[in-house]
Amino acid sequence: MTKDWLGSMLDRHSAHLPPRGFRDRVYARIKDDAAVVSPRTLWQNARPWAAAAAILLSVSFWFGWSAPPITELPIAVSRAEVEALLTGVVDLGAWNLVSDDFIDLALANETLGTWVLESGGDFSPSSGLYGYEYY
Amino acid sequence: MARGNLDVGAAWMVQFQNGDDAAFDKIVIEYQGSVFGMLRKTLGSHSMIEDLAQEVFLRVWRARDRYQPRGLFTTWLFRIAFNLALNQIRDDSRKKAQSVQDLESKQGELPDLADNSVTQPLDEQEWSKILDEALADLPENQRVALVLQHYEGLDLAAIGEVLDISPKAVKSLLHRSREKLKAMLVHLRGREDD
Numbered sequence: 437m438t439k440d441w442l443g444s445m446l447d448r449h450s451a452h453l454p455p456r457g458f459r460d461r462v463y464a465r466i467k468d469d470a471a472v473v474s475p476r477t478l479w480q481n482a483r484p485w486a487a488a489a490a491i492l493l494s495v496s497f498w499f500g501w502s503a504p505p506i507t508e509l510p511i512a513v514s515r516a517e518v519e520a521l522l523t524g525v526v527d528l529g530a531w532n533l534v535s536d537d538f539i540d541l542a543l544a545n546e547t548l549g550t551w552v553l554e555s556g557g558d559f560s561p562s563s564g565l566y567g568y569e570y571y
Numbered sequence: 572m573a574r575g576n577l578d579v580g581a582a583w584m585v586q587f588q589n590g591d592d593a594a595f596d597k598i599v600i601e602y603q604g605s606v607f608g609m610l611r612k613t614l615g616s617h618s619m620i621e622d623l624a625q626e627v628f629l630r631v632w633r634a635r636d637r638y639q640p641r642g643l644f645t646t647w648l649f650r651i652a653f654n655l656a657l658n659q660i661r662d663d664s665r666k667k668a669q670s671v672q673d674l675e676s677k678q679g680e681l682p683d684l685a686d687n688s689v690t691q692p693l694d695e696q697e698w699s700k701i702l703d704e705a706l707a708d709l710p711e712n713q714r715v716a717l718v719l720q721h722y723e724g725l726d727l728a729a730i731g732e733v734l735d736i737s738p739k740a741v742k743s744l745l746h747r748s749r750e751k752l753k754a755m756l757v758h759l760r761g762r763e764d765d
């Protein structure tokens with residue numbers, strides 16, 4: 437384009453350069469911007485989670501809608517199962533458990549540092565202490 | 572910068588999208604002068620120029636994920652700057668009472684051209700004031716079209732993309748802006764080569 441007098445005149449306008457430190461201030465602004473989470477950004481980040489929660493809630497509600505009240509749920513346990521449970525309870529009650537105070541954990545020989553459960557005790561299978569030994 | 576190929580700005584923007592922050596730095600270094608100059612000539616001597624120029628690059632940063640390299644990078648960049656400038660002009664017009672006071676104080680600083688003899692040369696500062704005033708008298712779309720064409724070298728199609736109008740409409744805008752400026756500045760003709 438041929439430059440006319442207006443073009444020459446417009447060329448006399450100063451070259452407006454950005455002030456010193458402009459670039460640094462752009463980065464400072466970007467840093468500040470990154471530190472502030474706008475409500476829009478917050479919503480954008482939360483949107484997938486909100487959608488997932490809404491779907492989960494809808495599906496749960498839909499499943500629960502047709503279900504009977506929890507108090508009316510049938511408990512299907514057979515007679516044989518009940519009898520087996522009762523038998524187990526009876527068996528447990530019949531066990532002869534060794535009480536803790538029957539076991540003497542005193543240090544019998546302090547010099548040797550050995551433990552004995554019952555000095556000179558009866559360790560026969562019928563004594564109830566079968567299997568215990570000196571250590 | 573041929574259309575259809577990535578211009579250098581668009582290529583840097585794509586690199587930036589791919590995680591190269593140094594490419595963003597290249598964009599700032601390369602285009603800071605154009606953005607600042609465009610805003611300065613569009614808005615005149617305004618206190619918000621630097622703030623708006625920073626905002627342009629902040630928006631470029633924020634657009635990292637959404638940017639699509641369609642058209643020239645500069646048209647996209649100037650479109651951001653134009654929108655910000657337009658918002659500022661609208662914001663200023665709402666504070667018109669204050670603006671009138673500013674304008675009156677500015678006019679007081681202008682050189683008294685009527686008293687100048689035809690042969691007296693104008694210095695750079697005086698030319699800047701005269702041209703600022705003349706550009707400010709243009710409607711904003713004419714002003715931006717002229718600034719983008721004369722100072723940034725954009726063609727009609729690119730200016731049309733920035734202003735969101737057809738190249739034909741840009742041509743009309745430019746014609747009107749030039750005619751109006753000529754009418755305002757004709758009395759200074761012959762002094763531009765001083």
